[in-house]
Amino acid sequence: MISLVFVEADDGLHQRVVQGVADAHLIRSSQGEWQPVWQQHKTFQAIEVGDGGDGRWAAYARGLWQEMEGLLTEEGRTPEGADRVRALFRAHMPELVPVLDRLAGQLDRPEAEVFLTHAALRPFSQACTQIGQSGTLLRNYDLRPDQCEGTIVSSCFLRPVIGMQDMLWGLLDGMNDAGLAVSLTWGGRSVYGRGFAILILVRYLLETCDTVDEAVDRLRSLPVAVPQNLTLVDPEKAMTVFVGPDMPPTVAPDACAANHQHLPVTDEQEQAMRTQERLRAIRAAGADDVAAMLKPPLYRSVDEQGSRTLYTARYQPIEGRVTYHWPGESWQQSFSDFAPGSRTVTLGRAS
Numbered sequence: 001m002i003s004l005v006f007v008e009a010d011d012g013l014h015q016r017v018v019q020g021v022a023d024a025h026l027i028r029s030s031q032g033e034w035q036p037v038w039q040q041h042k043t044f045q046a047i048e049v050g051d052g053g054d055g056r057w058a059a060y061a062r063g064l065w066q067e068m069e070g071l072l073t074e075e076g077r078t079p080e081g082a083d084r085v086r087a088l089f090r091a092h093m094p095e096l097v098p099v100l101d102r103l104a105g106q107l108d109r110p111e112a113e114v115f116l117t118h119a120a121l122r123p124f125s126q127a128c129t130q131i132g133q134s135g136t137l138l139r140n141y142d143l144r145p146d147q148c149e150g151t152i153v154s155s156c157f158l159r160p161v162i163g164m165q166d167m168l169w170g171l172l173d174g175m176n177d178a179g180l181a182v183s184l185t186w187g188g189r190s191v192y193g194r195g196f197a198i199l200i201l202v203r204y205l206l207e208t209c210d211t212v213d214e215a216v217d218r219l220r221s222l223p224v225a226v227p228q229n230l231t232l233v234d235p236e237k238a239m240t241v242f243v244g245p246d247m248p249p250t251v252a253p254d255a256c257a258a259n260h261q262h263l264p265v266t267d268e269q270e271q272a273m274r275t276q277e278r279l280r281a282i283r284a285a286g287a288d289d290v291a292a293m294l295k296p297p298l299y300r301s302v303d304e305q306g307s308r309t310l311y312t313a314r315y316q317p318i319e320g321r322v323t324y325h326w327p328g329e330s331w332q333q334s335f336s337d338f339a340p341g342s343r344t345v346t347l348g349r350a351s
Helices: 055-060 064-067 079-092 094-107 110-115 198-209 212-219 268-273 276-284
Strands: 002-009 016-021 024-026 034-038 040-050 129-132 138-142 151-155 163-164 170-176 179-185 228-233 239-245 247-251 308-316 321-326 329-334 341-347
Touching: 034 329, 040 055, 040 308, 040 329, 055 064, 055 094, 064 110, 079 094, 079 179, 110 321, 129 179, 129 228, 129 239, 138 170, 138 179, 138 228, 151 329, 163 198, 163 228, 170 308, 179 198, 179 308, 198 212, 198 228, 212 228, 212 239, 212 247, 212 321, 268 276, 268 329, 308 341, 329 341
Parallel strands: 040 151
Antiparallel strands: 002 016, 016 024, 024 034, 040 341, 129 138, 138 308, 151 163, 163 170, 170 179, 179 228, 228 239, 239 247, 308 321, 321 329
16 A cells, blocks of 8 residues: 655655655655656675776676676777777876776776777766865765766775776776865766766876876866866865866866856756756855755756766865765765775665
8 A cells, every 4th residue: 555645845845755665755846746756776885996906806897898888989899999099098198008908908808998998988977066175075976876886996006096986997086095086077068079088087187196286287188078077176275177078178166066167058958957056056055064965956866867866975085085975874985994895775865
């Protein structure tokens, strides 16, 4: 039997909860209609991979390879395309070439090296919100649950790095042992060019840079395939930078970002993504207000594409610590006390 429970939220938003075999929140839209928001469970895991050469990274990556190889572009599957992306990687990220060779050799799969360059991947977009201040980076990551690996990785490819891994060794967000933290959001524009997926750029910056200024300087020579926003934090500074295939890296007015850049947001875009609303909300909340990140409008239950807030991360890189938050639950990891394991959390249930 299914029971209906009506709830008045603190912010005045009416909700109705349907309880049965599956749970759903029904939220009244601006048109007065009840819309279901189904809760899902997702398992996040934490793993250590060292320098990638002892088999731990390869064991993890092989389990995902069948899914990953489908994300290669058609050009990346040709001999000419493969040669181009290898040359691009070696020209722009020479420090990571030994790591690329080590990981590709460990994975031992056709097209592994090409995939791991992240220069021949199909474009993807995510709706996220983030803010930084000196010593703290706070972000929400929004995407469809089945499109996120959900793996927190402690690695030492070139130096100690902890972050939320995606596409086998790219990073959605992370920090290094120098006290630098970086996270990304989609820039909101449908432009595509030859360059790297932003995930590998986050990895590269954290592996090779100590400060925000050093990272921003490196960004100026790195081609990026899709418009993205990077928020960077070190002990002294915080900054957001807009990047894209059609523009030079551009420093934003402040150290926060949603899903737009320097261009005006259309009414249609705002209705679909609420990017300006979220940016206003995170500016008002600040970089220390985790509770605000777990409530609307920053916490997103679900949209028409099935995207929702998958996790909130609060990086304190000076202390070498990151805490991942979900409504009613958190998980802390650090360089001094990294704990491999897993957590299954409920998505779509705002605090």
